[in-house]
Amino acid sequence: MSEKIVLHGFGFNDRSGKVRWLAHELGLEVEERRLELGAHRREPYLSVNPYGAVPAVEWRGEALIESTAICTLLGEQHPAAGLVVMPGEVARGEYLQWMAVCSDSLESKLVEYYLAGAGILPAGNRDLHHATLERKLAVFVSRLPSSGYLVAQRFTLADLTAAYSLRLAISSGLVERGAVEGYLRPLMDRPAARSARFFASIEGG
Numbered sequence: 001m002s003e004k005i006v007l008h009g010f011g012f013n014d015r016s017g018k019v020r021w022l023a024h025e026l027g028l029e030v031e032e033r034r035l036e037l038g039a040h041r042r043e044p045y046l047s048v049n050p051y052g053a054v055p056a057v058e059w060r061g062e063a064l065i066e067s068t069a070i071c072t073l074l075g076e077q078h079p080a081a082g083l084v085v086m087p088g089e090v091a092r093g094e095y096l097q098w099m100a101v102c103s104d105s106l107e108s109k110l111v112e113y114y115l116a117g118a119g120i121l122p123a124g125n126r127d128l129h130h131a132t133l134e135r136k137l138a139v140f141v142s143r144l145p146s147s148g149y150l151v152a153q154r155f156t157l158a159d160l161t162a163a164y165s166l167r168l169a170i171s172s173g174l175v176e177r178g179a180v181e182g183y184l185r186p187l188m189d190r191p192a193a194r195s196a197r198f199f200a201s202i203e204g205g
């Protein structure tokens with residue numbers, strides 16, 4: 001019988017999507033706990049994540065927060081799946097670099113830029129981040145392979161994390177889909193990405 005995680009999130013487009021896709025890659029059962037906007041800032045959710053943000057996961061009696069930390073921990077617990085490039089592997093440095101570029105340098109700015117475009121955050125967030133995102137995304141896109149994976153010649157958490165930033169950048173009109181299709185298409189076609197509905201927002205699904 002597969003192991004289960006309880007996943008707290010708003011839906012398919014927030015960062016719970018990263019955890020959902022990873023869990024599907026690992027064959028974990030996902031019990032969804034959907035939060036209405038606002039409920040994430042109140043009890044009982046604050047007892048799970050005192051920062052009042054999604055995602056959070058309940059797993060083996062523990063509450064886990066921070067999407068990248070959750071994905072890394074779950075990936076490391078299933079080394080045979082090869083989703084994390086472990087210490088000692090040749091590509092470890094490159095892997096850490098891609099992870100940091102995506103989850104530290106790009107992700108938060110992209111989320112704020114996207115939400116400002118959707119009228120959920122003040123429009124000022126777009127002005128604040130536009131020039132930096134344009135500049136960094138141009139470099140990011142130029143460094144993506146036109147086929148295959150980012151590191152270690154296999155699908156890893158770095159690809160999943162990059163896909164989250166790319167999806168936001170495409171939805172926001174900052175990256176043209178055609179420019180990254182060779183890299184992105186095989187990720188979109190992964191059965192786990194499909195069953196997690198990770199790309200639904202750019203596939204019209």
Ligand SMILES: N[C@@H](CCC(=O)N[C@@H](CS)C(=O)NCC(=O)O)C(=O)O
Nearest residue numbers: 014015052053054055065066067068
């Ligand atoms: N670094 C955190 C960011 C969490 C975060 O800000 N999540 C957003 C949704 S993607 C959220 O909960 N926003 C609502 C809020 O901050 O009030 C992570 O990766 O989990």
